[in-house]
Amino acid sequence: MILVTGGAGYIGSHTVRALEAAGFTPVILDNFSTGHRSFVGGTPLFEADICSPSDMHSVFAKYPIEGVLHFAGKALVPESYENPELYYRTNVTGGLNLLSAMKAHGVRHLIFSSTCATYGVPESVPITEAHPQRPINPYGETKRAFERALHWFNESCGLQYLSLRYFNAAGADASGQIGEDHDPETHLIPLALDAAAGRRHDVKIFGTDYPTPDGTCLRDYIHVSDLARAHVTGLRALLDGRVKSQPINLGTGRGYSVREVVESVRRVTGREFTVRETSRREGDPPVLVAAVDRARELLEWTAVESDLDRIVASAWKWLMVRPRSN
Numbered sequence: 001m002i003l004v005t006g007g008a009g010y011i012g013s014h015t016v017r018a019l020e021a022a023g024f025t026p027v028i029l030d031n032f033s034t035g036h037r038s039f040v041g042g043t044p045l046f047e048a049d050i051c052s053p054s055d056m057h058s059v060f061a062k063y064p065i066e067g068v069l070h071f072a073g074k075a076l077v078p079e080s081y082e083n084p085e086l087y088y089r090t091n092v093t094g095g096l097n098l099l100s101a102m103k104a105h106g107v108r109h110l111i112f113s114s115t116c117a118t119y120g121v122p123e124s125v126p127i128t129e130a131h132p133q134r135p136i137n138p139y140g141e142t143k144r145a146f147e148r149a150l151h152w153f154n155e156s157c158g159l160q161y162l163s164l165r166y167f168n169a170a171g172a173d174a175s176g177q178i179g180e181d182h183d184p185e186t187h188l189i190p191l192a193l194d195a196a197a198g199r200r201h202d203v204k205i206f207g208t209d210y211p212t213p214d215g216t217c218l219r220d221y222i223h224v225s226d227l228a229r230a231h232v233t234g235l236r237a238l239l240d241g242r243v244k245s246q247p248i249n250l251g252t253g254r255g256y257s258v259r260e261v262v263e264s265v266r267r268v269t270g271r272e273f274t275v276r277e278t279s280r281r282e283g284d285p286p287v288l289v290a291a292v293d294r295a296r297e298l299l300e301w302t303a304v305e306s307d308l309d310r311i312v313a314s315a316w317k318w319l320m321v322r323p324r325s326n
């Protein structure tokens with residue numbers, strides 16, 4: 001079985017479905033602090049908290065686990081400024097609880113949800129995995145800290161791992177059953193779609209004075225279903241010993257500005273909405289675009305569902321059907 005921590009969350013739930021479709025048997029571990037019970041479906045569930053060492057030992061004692069996909073964690077940059085201790089406790093200490101339990105139970109394969117936020121403000125783009133990691137927010141710092149722990153568990157006790165550094169995950173599964181649903185929502189695409197749906201007064205553009213072609217930040221948006229497929233491919237390669245422990249970027253290699261995303265939302269939805277230009281948001285690098293050669297070469301993976309309008313259309317479809325949390 002494959003343990004999926006955070007399997008009731010956004011990227012975790014999409015990956016659970018991809019694992020099942022590929023013939024793996026996942027078991028979800030989630031404490032539902034941000035995950036959704038409705039995302040679990042018929043998959044085995046172990047309701048537990050990564051911050052509890054005894055919970056982590058119990059799940060390995062209960063199930064015959066051969067590998068772990070580790071999604072559980074805190075992932076909002078603004079919240080990480082308000083509550084850095086929560087980020088260290090969950091993303092670092094919680095992760096170490098998982099590694100201790102894996103070590104005690106002889107489980108040696110792990111895929112970690114890492115992030116482009118570990119790079120900070122890039123010196124060059126597209127960003128390769130060799131680019132220096134100098135995070136500029138507490139969230140990125142905690143993710144980097146756990147990446148370093150993985151490195152040393154690999155050196156000292158043979159843990160085999162991949163740190164998948166996602167760029168901007170977006171979009172929703174074609175089924176319409178799962179998708180992005182954060183509370184509070186801070187991400188651009190769902191907020192712009194909320195404005196298009198009339199569920200918000202407006203969408204704000206945070207900063208129009210960045211050193212980019214239209215003055216707004218550039219991001220590399222990657223469809224969550226492409227991310228899910230990369231996890232399955234990465235897991236197979238890791239379990240078969242075809243790939244060494246290392247970080248791998250997951251993105252498209254193409255950046256879109258905030259204004260371009262807003263235009264895509266207008267185009268796809270056919271709705272008009274108010275856009276307000278405001279000052280920069282703390283902790284936002286101007287440009288984050290992935291170099292994707294490593295994923296292509298080692299995993300034979302490239303994004304195929306990440307055309308921006310297609311991402312936005314899938315998120316729009318999900319918004320129309322999902323239960324309203326506000």
Ligand code: UFG
Binds near residue numbers: 077
């Ligand atoms: N933005 C706006 N208005 C909004 C929300 C966002 O202009 O209402 C802008 C942001 O300033 C940023 C871009 O839209 O330039 C994308 O912002 P998101 O909040 O959607 O995503 P982030 O780039 O902040 O976050 C992503 C991942 C994080 C990761 C971060 C790295 O979701 O996990 O990239 O900076 F940490």
